[in-house]
Amino acid sequence: MKKRYWKKVMVLGLTVSSAFLFAGCGKGNEAAGTTAEQSSAANQATAEASPKSKTEEGSAGNDGAAEKAYKFVFAEHVANVEEQAPQVYAVVQAYMKEHPNVTIELQGTASDDQIRNIKMAAQNGSLPELFWMEQGGAVEMANAGYLADLSKEINSDQAFMDGFLPGMLDSLKIDGKIYGIPCELQSNGIWLNKALFDQYGLELPVTYEDFIHCAEVFRSNDIIPMAQGAKDTFTAWAFENMHCRYGFFDHIDDIIAGTDQWQNDDYLKFYNRLADMRDKGVFPDNVTTMSYDQSVEAFMGGKAAMLNSGVWDTKKFDQSDLAGSIYYWWGPTFSDGIGNQNVSMKAPAHPYCVSAKVQKEDPELYAVIVDFLKFYYGEQGTGIIARDNQSIPVTKYDGEIDKEKYPVFARVMEKMNDDWESPAACPDMYIPGQLINQYRESMIGVINGIYTPEEALSYMDEQQSTIQ
Incomplete structure (x- = not known):
């Protein structure tokens, strides 16, 4: 067998107590108020609509200074993000709660339709700013220049890079450039x-x-x-x-x-x-x-x-x-x-990608999207994904999971x-x-x-x- 195809991934370590302790060098989420229940409702858009992003003057902040308002579309591959991808929904809500001047418009579409829509949007220049795409199509889009090269923003942040499980940042790396990050583990x-x-x-x-x-x-x-x-x-x-x-x-x-x-x-x-x-x-x-x-x-x-x-x-x-x-x-x-x-199957799943157009034409909004991705895959987002939503992150996480409260998740962790x-x-x-x-x-x-x-x-x- 060709060994280069195979790997062993230690996702989470187990304690002998009634809780599961996730092994890794990342830290648990110490910030309060990051669950979906504490967050505001998300906007759900139809698959056909792809509203333009907005960078505009917003309301005054706590210090009385006006904040810029930012808005971008995050196009997911499930029809109802809140119900079918609750971990994604919860992280989005938590980010908007901490960044009230940022609106993330979740756009839910079934996967087959999502793939078709993204391909058409690439052709007519109307790609969502942030979106899920199947791996093969993402490779084609990267080679055609439709995807933002995230390498600079990722490689310049060693702590962020160190938070990922082995191989996760290589899944959409082409000629040394990173064009996407796995949405989850493909297990x-x-x-x-x-x-x-x-x-x-x-x-x-x-x-x-x-x-x-x-x-x-x-x-x-x-x-x-x-x-x-x-x-x-x-x-x-x-x-x-x-x-x-x-x-x-x-x-x-x-x-x-x-x-x-x-x-x-x-x-x-x-x-x-x-x-x-x-x-x-x-x-x-x-x-x-x-x-x-x-x-x-x-x-x-x-x-x-x-x-x-x-x-x-x-x-x-x-x-x-x-x-x-x-x-x-x-x-x-x-x-x-x-x-x-x-x-087993503990491989990176299909990626989240950023439009090259927003990177080129709206660098301020692009910086906001990168900040969101670092939140999503950072300490707080990882905690929301694993601890609050019993989903398997592509990043390392230290935190306890109650196996009495979440027995299915506990058994999944044993397999992982x-x-x-x-x-x-x-x-x-x-x-x-x-x-x-x-x-x-x-x-x-x-x-x-x-x-x-x-x-x-x-x-x-x-x-x-x-x-x-």
Whole structure:
């Protein structure tokens, strides 16, 4: 296996007390009044609107001097930021509370629409000032000159740089220049409802054989073995973990270079496993029409024993009646797998980027946006993300988490601190941006019965040939 792809990330350390202590050189948030409950309401804008930023004279400050007012758009990749990304919402509110002359207009849009909107906005010169973008598209935009180079502002602040987990500032570094910062850790996995496993006398699975046995027992008792929102192709998350156990990184560089193919024996074994899961009833009968949101509802409603998702659902599970029973898993190991089977996913997710236009045309507003990013990824923002919202930061944090109050978060932290290696990038962030959706579609297509494993790999080779 090509070792340069793999890393071990110590995200958070654990104490033996009733709380979890996050290890790292960052400090806990000592400022009061930084929770969402103490903050004012955010403005929600539609995806179609991208208001121009404003730098103007504002009201008098506490000393009687007039403060400049600043406004910028922060375009996120979820439709309802407050509900679907509460950690982002809370940090924005805290920053505006401390900086009353700054208005951050949160713009919520579903991820697929966000990607399309950002690409169109880049073409017509109407990019939001700060926005989420999928990795491949962000690389293309950086090369085309649409993204601000953040290197000077980041590299000149050693304390800020030291606050990040290893490798996080390298995820969108091109020719030594930093064009974005990961929005979160891309930690894909499978959620387990242990109460249902206990009810039917099942141990939590480890191997693929365990996984299939559990699925068969659940299926025979009218329980959905694993909820899967296959209507939404982006829900291929846990399958990417599995692909890493079938030599994904052993082949992908040569595939990109044109000296190997997606249709290779190792990849075929993986895609055959997807077909086997389908044929053995792992997924719900309505898998082709089930959305991601519906899959989460099925799991939280006790109708499904497992869920293909990721750590971004931690907070909602901690707030549910099932909190005491929900566990997190990296997915099954395979007896015929390729290379190391103890593979996790603790990689940087897609980036937040700043428009090059605002950097060039409005340096004062650009400085405000940089200040917000340093707040977001600094001590206060990290505390709000981890302590207040049970979300996994890309930065180091010292602080206690009550495992009695947040049992799901506590179990997730145990997984984040295990000794399973993680790739430096999730597979869908390593391949060319033009292939991300096609890669997901190839896996979901097998699950939905659209493709045979051979057809799915042939489809990927066809798509690969269009960019070589």
